[in-house]
Amino acid sequence: MAKSKAKKLREKLEREGKINPELKRSPFVFADLRTRTTKTKKDCLYKNKYKNHFSNEGKNGSFYFACRWIYF
Template sequence: MSKSKAKKRREKLVREGKRNPSENRGVYALTDMRTRKTKTKKEVLSQVKHKSRLSYESIEDKSTFYFVLKENELMEI
């Protein structure tokens, strides 16, 4: 794989005894600041628990519907 022009220039500056521009970069330029964390068993179970709580299946069993037959009469099913 070929070298880029910028890399060639940096290497030339180092060979000539000048400062390497890559040393001008801050300490945080090369670090990965994102935190990665695997969920614990408790967190996974909690997530599943809350998903099942919000499902509509449990609501349908307890719900009641009203249909309007005429203007003033309601029928409960």
């Protein structure tokens, strides 16, 4: 892969004996500071809002029709 201009400049500064700006970076740069929460009951309900809720209860619209033909 090619090196970026910024990386080339940092390496040049390091070769010349100057401080590398990467060393001055805060340790929080690499930390993920986003807060994550678990889903609430309402979130779970809204997730399934437009799905077929009754398919696993057998109320999905299918039926079985048995007809016994009687001949006289």
